[in-house]
Every structure is written in C-alpha cells, then in structure tokens.
Amino acid sequence: MMTAAAAFLFLACTTVPAHADARVTEGKVGLSVKGKGLSVKRAGGWMEGHGTGVRARLYTVYKGQRTDITRWKDATPVTAGMTKFSNVGWNLKGRSFWDGTWLCVQFNKADGAPCAKIHR
Numbered sequence: 001m002m003t004a005a006a007a008f009l010f011l012a013c014t015t016v017p018a019h020a021d022a023r024v025t026e027g028k029v030g031l032s033v034k035g036k037g038l039s040v041k042r043a044g045g046w047m048e049g050h051g052t053g054v055r056a057r058l059y060t061v062y063k064g065q066r067t068d069i070t071r072w073k074d075a076t077p078v079t080a081g082m083t084k085f086s087n088v089g090w091n092l093k094g095r096s097f098w099d100g101t102w103l104c105v106q107f108n109k110a111d112g113a114p115c116a117k118i119h120r
Contacts, residue, residue: 022116029112031105038118039096044089045105050077054086054109061102061115069095072108 022033028048035041045056054075059068075086086107097103097118104115 024114024116026112026114027110029105029107029110029114031103031114031116033103033116033118035092035094035118037120038099038101039094040092040103040118041094042089042091043103043105044087045075045107046088047075047086047107047110048084049110050079050084050086051109054107056088056105056107058090059104059106060097061104062098062100069103075107 021035022031024031030046032042032044032046033040034043043058045058047054047056054077055072056075057068057072058070059066061067070090073088073090075088078085078087099119101118102115103118104113106113
C-alpha cells in the first residue's frame with residue numbers, strides 16, 4: 001500500500017503515455033524511455049546541475065504499488081556549452097512490464113519524479 005507522501009508524489013508526477021518510448025520532464029528532472037510495446041530496452045534520466053553524490057534509480061507504479069526496479073546508481077556530470085547536468089542510464093535489455101505500468105526516475109538531489117506510462 002502506498003503512503004500518503006508516495007501517493008502525492010505519484011499523483012503530482014508529470015506523466016506521458018508511451019508505447020515504451022517516451023521523453024518526459026518535470027522541473028529540473030527528465031526521463032527517457034526506449035522500447036516497443038510493453039518491452040523497455042533502455043531508460044535514462046537527467047537532472048539540471050552538477051553536484052557531488054548525485055544518484056538516481058528507476059521505479060514502477062502498477063495498480064498503486066510502487067516497486068524499485070534498480071538500485072541507486074551514480075550519475076555522470078556532463079557539461080554542454082553553458083549547460084550543466086547529471087546523466088544516468090540503464091540497459092533494461094527488453095524487460096517487459098504490465099500494460100498500464102508507470103516507469104519513473106528519482107534523483108536523490110532533486111525534486112520531481114517524471115513518469116512514463118507503458119502501454120500497448
């Protein structure tokens with residue numbers, strides 16, 4: 001069962017339907033999902049700005065149940081011209097999800113947790 005805070009976070013998330021292929025941003029955080037149908041090949045996240053100890057993880061929400069699907073992973077600081085951001089990616093190797101699953105990214109140093117809905 002979701003806590004009130006987790007439910008609020010889930011409901012407050014910026015969401016976009018995706019056939020396992022989407023790009024979503026919420027505030028200073030972004031999520032990219034690549035795949036086909038209910039199968040996800042790759043997922044990645046980015047956060048505006050650099051910092052020490054920036055980490056991220058992926059989680060899903062399905063029928064109100066949150067499940068962490070990756071462990072915390074260190075983000076890589078990237079500079080592109082005047083823009084600074086922290087980047088992280090995962091190879092999910094075609095992992096399948098239930099129709100209607102929300103795939104989300106969470107950073108330990110930023111508010112916002114953008115989600116993409118995986119569906120047929």
